[in-house]
Amino acid sequence: SVLVFRHNIPGDALWLATPSSPTTFTGAAVIASLDTGSVEAQPYLQPSGNELYFQSTRTGSGDIYRSTRMGNTFSAPALVTELQTPSIEGDPVISEDGLTIYFRSDRASALGGFNIYEANRATPASAFGTPVLLDAVSSSSDDGPSFLSPDHCRLYLSSDRAGTNDIYVATRGT
Numbered sequence: 001s002v003l004v005f006r007h008n009i010p011g012d013a014l015w016l017a018t019p020s021s022p023t024t025f026t027g028a029a030v031i032a033s034l035d036t037g038s039v040e041a042q043p044y045l046q047p048s049g050n051e052l053y054f055q056s057t058r059t060g061s062g063d064i065y066r067s068t069r070m071g072n073t074f075s076a077p078a079l080v081t082e083l084q085t086p087s088i089e090g091d092p093v094i095s096e097d098g099l100t101i102y103f104r105s106d107r108a109s110a111l112g113g114f115n116i117y118e119a120n121r122a123t124p125a126s127a128f129g130t131p132v133l134l135d136a137v138s139s140s141s142d143d144g145p146s147f148l149s150p151d152h153c154r155l156y157l158s159s160d161r162a163g164t165n166d167i168y169v170a171t172r173g174t
Helices: none
Strands: 003-007 013-021 024-030 040-045 051-056 063-070 089-094 100-105 115-120 143-148 154-159 166-171
Touching: 003 024, 003 040, 013 040, 040 089, 051 089, 063 089, 089 143, 100 143
Parallel strands: 115 143
Antiparallel strands: 003 013, 013 024, 040 051, 051 063, 089 100, 100 115, 143 154, 154 166
8 A cells, every 4th residue: 555645845746655554654755757847636546556546737727637556656647538628627536446536627517616526437448428517515615525435325525615624425325
């Protein structure tokens, strides 16, 4: 297991640290293959640890990228083109099976602000389908997904709908 995090001194880059004990991580270093000098942020390492999704501003606005991991090495990132719009996309959260992605975007919607979208695909090698606004969990404030339970029944999200940025959980049946 490893820890991938955004470190903003200097710049905004993604870093990798490895555990030396159950409570201690060491060897933190920038992931050079992902660093462009743009903002690289909001990493989400798929629970299997094989794919990393993150936001980057390398194209001018926030877009979602994917990189595969082999050991402590990450492949050159690829833009997830089917989710890209002129708006900002970020906070990617992918299901364990790799078939569903949740993300935030400020694309036009009746709610305004950043909202949570879901996109699905048939296989992990397929492109994601058209994203759908999750209006049942989104609000007119800024919302973004943070974690999906392995059974897909709980989506943890951050939102400032109460005036402060808080964590919420949305639940659904199996």
